[in-house]
Amino acid sequence: MLKEYLLSQDSGTGRWSHGMPGVQICRFSLPEPEQEPLRSVPVCGAPLQFEALFCMTGRLTVRALQGTSYTVDAPAIFLLSDSSALRSCQYSGNLGGVLIAVDAKAAKESLVTVCSTLGMRLDTRIVKEKMTARNGCMALCGTPWTQSFFETVRYLSEQEQERYCVFKSVELLYLLCTEVSESNGSLSGSGCPVSHSLLEVKAYIQTHLSDKLTIAFLCKQFSLSPTFLKEGFRRAYGMPIHSFLVQQRLRRAQELICTTRMPIQQIAQAVGYEGMSQFNAAFKREYGMTPGQYRKMSETATLRPF
Numbered sequence: 001m002l003k004e005y006l007l008s009q010d011s012g013t014g015r016w017s018h019g020m021p022g023v024q025i026c027r028f029s030l031p032e033p034e035q036e037p038l039r040s041v042p043v044c045g046a047p048l049q050f051e052a053l054f055c056m057t058g059r060l061t062v063r064a065l066q067g068t069s070y071t072v073d074a075p076a077i078f079l080l081s082d083s084s085a086l087r088s089c090q091y092s093g094n095l096g097g098v099l100i101a102v103d104a105k106a107a108k109e110s111l112v113t114v115c116s117t118l119g120m121r122l123d124t125r126i127v128k129e130k131m132t133a134r135n136g137c138m139a140l141c142g143t144p145w146t147q148s149f150f151e152t153v154r155y156l157s158e159q160e161q162e163r164y165c166v167f168k169s170v171e172l173l174y175l176l177c178t179e180v181s182e183s184n185g186s187l188s189g190s191g192c193p194v195s196h197s198l199l200e201v202k203a204y205i206q207t208h209l210s211d212k213l214t215i216a217f218l219c220k221q222f223s224l225s226p227t228f229l230k231e232g233f234r235r236a237y238g239m240p241i242h243s244f245l246v247q248q249r250l251r252r253a254q255e256l257i258c259t260t261r262m263p264i265q266q267i268a269q270a271v272g273y274e275g276m277s278q279f280n281a282a283f284k285r286e287y288g289m290t291p292g293q294y295r296k297m298s299e300t301a302t303l304r305p306f
Contacts, residue, residue, distance in 0.1 A: 001083045002051050003101040005041045019100065019166040020114075022107025027162060029096035030058070041089040050102040050127075052169040053078040054149075058095030063087045064135040072139045075150040079172065081128065082136030098162055100169040111170060120174045130176045144203035145175075151207060152252070155270065160260040167259040197222055198236050201229065202244075209249050209271050215241070249273070250286045257291055258298045264291045 006014050006026050014028030033039040038061070053060070053072070060072040065087045072078040074097070102111075104124060115122045131138070140146050149168055153161050201222055205213060218241075219226055233241040249271040256267045265276055268291075273279035283291050 001041065001044055001080060001086075001089060002053055002099055003049070004044055006099065014099075017162065019163070020107065020110040022103040022105070022110060023166060023169075024101045025162045025166065026099040026101070027097075027158065028099065029094060030091065032058075032094045033092065038090040038092050041091060043083050043086045043089055049081075050104060050169075050173070051078075051080040052100040052102075052165070052172060053080075054098045054100070054153075054165050054168075055095070056097040056150075058091055058093035060089070060091045060095060062089045062137060062139075064137075066135065068135060070137060070139045073141060075146070076139060076141035077146055077149070077172075078137065078139050079131070080137045081131040085135040086137065098165045100165050102169065111173075114167075114170055115174065120171075121177070122170070122174050123177050124173075126177045127173050144206040147203075147207045148209075148252075152256070152270075156260055156262070160262070164255075164259045167255060197224060198229075198232055201233065201241075202237070205241075205245055206248055209245075209252055210269070211272065213245060213272070246282060247286075250283055253279070253283060253291065254287065254294070257295045264295070267291070 003024070003026070006028055009028075009030070013030060014026045017025045019025045030039075041060075055072050055074045055076050055078060057074050059074065060078060062070040062072070062078070064070075064085055066085070070078070108124075111122060153164060156164055201218055201224075204218070204221070215226055215229060218224070219229055222229075230241060233244070237244060239247075253267050253271045256262055256270065257264070260267075262270070268276055268279035271279075273282070280290050283289075283294070287294055289297070
């Protein structure tokens with residue numbers, strides 16, 4: 001839908017490139033509607049297409065045939081797998097960002113390569129079922145995942161941003177296969193109820209990986225006792241809070257090593273490591289090789305499709 005609309009606009013509206021076989025990238029900026037506050041985008045689209053809009057400016061409003069409305073207010077992300085259940089799509093303001101358009105059939109081999117290299121198993125059947133249950137689309141805004149994405153992307157060049165968007169689109173497909181709700185009254189992956197305060201702590205960690213995070217600081221920030229924080233977090237998420245912090249930092253480092261040209265030292269600082277020796281040791285324990293070795297490996301394995 002968005003791909004077809006952007007292709008119909010003036011060439012100066014967007015810049016197209018290929019991320020990997022079956023994947024197109026468009027960095028675009030649509031002019032603000034002059035006479036009407038909203039401009040319509042025709043509801044259309046080819047089957048077996050998946051679109052991920054990383055919206056950085058403006059607003060997109062989508063309405064389903066059954067009446068549900070989705071508002072994508074920058075900064076936010078919009079996913080679309082099937083436009084047949086939609087009634088209308090309109091935008092306001094200077095809508096802009098990066099669109100990732102995936103042809104599921106043409107991109108299948110590349111997606112398998114990326115996922116297997118990163119240890120992810122992608123089941124497109126489950127993705128289709130999850131998206132169909134949501135009228136073929138969903139808006140993501142204000143979640144720890146989206147906050148972390150937009151915080152990271154600010155430090156990347158335009159080319160690195162586009163590559164990063166491709167990688168995160170694949171991750172979103174994977175997360176749809178494995179999602180576990182953590183809203184109030186739900187269960188964590190370990191089967192334990194998750195208190196609101198622990199959800200807040202987890203979200204804070206994921207969006208502040210570059211900060212110096214200690215038990216004392218988190219307890220003061222969220223008015224919790226050290227015992228409640230440490231024992232509650234372990235029960236809810238199946239690991240000590242320090243192990244979770246290290247895991248999240250190394251995962252973010254892995255993403256940046258694979259998808260950007262940021263210097264290793266800068267990546268270490270971006271995920272909260274002050275010294276290279278500590279970062280190298282932690283990374284090697286997790287991935288079996290140094291960050292530099294991992295980048296060389298990823299250039300031949302993961303990034304070749306790009």
